[in-house]
């Protein structure tokens with residue numbers, strides 16, 4: 001990908017919110033949360049929101065790292081692998097009880113939600129998103 | 145009756161009907177009456193694109209997908225198919241259909257969305273698991289573990305052919321050579337076409353259009369002065385060749401008789417020529433000796449600071465594409481768009497220059513040559529060339545960092561660029577002289593961010609240009625498939641703002657893509 005900082009932030013917020021939101025709606029009922037559906041939705045959506053909020057901060061770091069690259073690109077695989085650091089941080093924060101509104105979350109429920117959401121967003125950004133938004137890839141990932 | 149009374153049409157008596165008159169040639173802005181007086185038939189059409197190469201093709205592709213009917217577009221060209229010039233240049237410079245190009249997986253002239261990418265298409269057309277996985281693995285791990293994925297030339301041509309048929313491109317093609325584009329009093333332009341001899345009743349045809357797009361590719365082959373002097377003086381086109389000219393005879397001769405070749409240049413064409421020489425050397429057990437001469441010799445990574453280091457070594461500068469990748473959409477695209485004048489020219493200097501992609505097989509070949517002593521690289525600039533003793537071979541006089549030097553070779557293959565001045569093209573020279581076009585900081589045609597040629601507006605019409613003749617503008621990646629598509633998108637969006645066509649929004653884009661995916665005609 002060839003993101004600019006602005007493009008990173010816009011893509012992070014919009015794609016995670018919209019695509020991630022739809023996916024969260026679909027997947028939550030089948031997650032092994034052990035909690036009632038309403039409770040589960042609350043948890044999964046707060047986690048999604050955390051991916052966005054912390055993600056905005058992460059994007060600044062990624063943008064900084066990108067400056068060391070001559071091509072000023074962001075390799076495709078890095079877009080996937082950054083899910084590891086982001087996922088681990090959120091899991092840590094959940095267990096420290098630092099994410100407001102989220103109590104105990106079973107490990108598998110978190111892993112499934114986070115990994116599928118992350119993969120989906122990554123895959124869509126690396127191809128299909130170019131179909132509706134023909135200018136997006138030429139504008140550093142900006143929609144607006 | 146009097147011979148001193150000027151005739152009303154004042155045309156030179158030699159002008160045949162339907163040809164350019166001195167009046168037309170000398171007038172910057174033409175009236176309809178002037179064209180009528182010359183007897184040139186006028187064909188009205190809203191949009192004309194000149195060139196008919198890949199630049200014209202992708203622009204027409206965008207416009208057709210945006211919703212412009214084929215009848216509203218005319219393509220003026222000498223080519224039978226859009227990739228003809230390109231295929232010729234790639235073939236002579238050692239990229240046959242089976243070899244891979246330089247651009248990336250998303251740079252698809254047959255697909256404005258770049259999805260599915262070439263890699264995905266190649267994977268799904270694969271006949272074995274390995275062939276399926278390899279392209280996917282490549283794009284996933286590039287450019288860290290693998291080099292950038294690049295499509296085979298053949299894949300690019302066959303997919304373009306499919307898209308050409310899908311959009312009914314050939315309906316819009318009119319054959320001939322374009323002589324000039326002039327502004328029309330009252331708006332728009334006249335584009336003068338010289339059809340092939342005998343193909344039309346008049347010598348010229350005038351296409352009168354609101355919009356004109358010029359994509360004529362390379363204005364010409366640039367032979368450096370030393371090379372040109374040699375050719376003119378010794379009338380010998382066989383021992384000293386440019387890589388963009390057919391030069392199979394060099395490889396043929398080397399198979400008959402061992403010889404030494406001097407390769408000049410450090411770009412991708414030099415890489416290809418070296419690969420061919422070494423492949424032949426291996427395949428036929430030849431004893432070819434190679435000396436490569438770089439004008440700028442990079443001994444390692446280079447660049448002004450830690451944020452701007454480009455890899456390099458053994459003379460080469462390594463870069464996946466001709467500019468850093470983000471000029472086609474990211475940070476550098478945005479940065480360049482803001483620069484003007486000298487600052488822009490300098491940024492071009494820093495990112496561009498001659499470079500070649502880092503490919504393991506090429507590196508391995510050169511390493512082997514170096515250690516076995518049949519390949520050598522050096523820094524140097526050619527001063528002159530002359531035939532060798534008794535007319536055999538060539539002697540090259542060079543200036544190097546260590547002083548003057550002469551080298552003997554059987555052949556010299558010059559791999560420097562196709563960078564002729566834009567004046568070499570009559571159409572562009574005419575634009576500079578008569579239509580208000582100017583030059584950008586790199587001396588090429590000055591275009592704005594929408595690829596309109598600055599200074600040529602003929603309200604309400606507009607004149608656009610894309611491709612190599614516009615290099616040096618606010619967008620550096622112009623002379624590539626993706627760059628031509630980026631230009632085409634800007635042009636199509638500009639035309640949408642002018643009300644010529646509807647802008648392509650997400651809904652229509654998805655619908656159009658779906659048609660593309662099922663190969664449904666539009």
Ligand SMILES: Cc1cc2nc3c(=O)[nH]c(=O)nc-3n(C[C@H](O)[C@H](O)[C@H](O)COP(=O)(O)OP(=O)(O)OC[C@H]3O[C@@H](n4cnc5c(N)ncnc54)[C@H](O)[C@@H]3O)c2cc1C
Nearest residue numbers: 195197198199229230245246247321322360361611624625
């Ligand atoms: C060897 C080589 C390899 C390249 N490899 C790649 C690659 O891998 N990836 C990539 O993205 N880019 C590549 N490029 C760069 C670029 O994408 C191609 O050159 C591409 O063909 C440019 O398209 P174009 O339309 O500007 O020019 P062309 O395809 O050359 O078409 C222009 C046409 O206009 C015609 N013309 C000129 N004057 C007139 C006139 N007065 N009237 C009518 N017709 C006229 C010319 O004859 C020519 O046929 C390569 C270039 C070269 C030379």
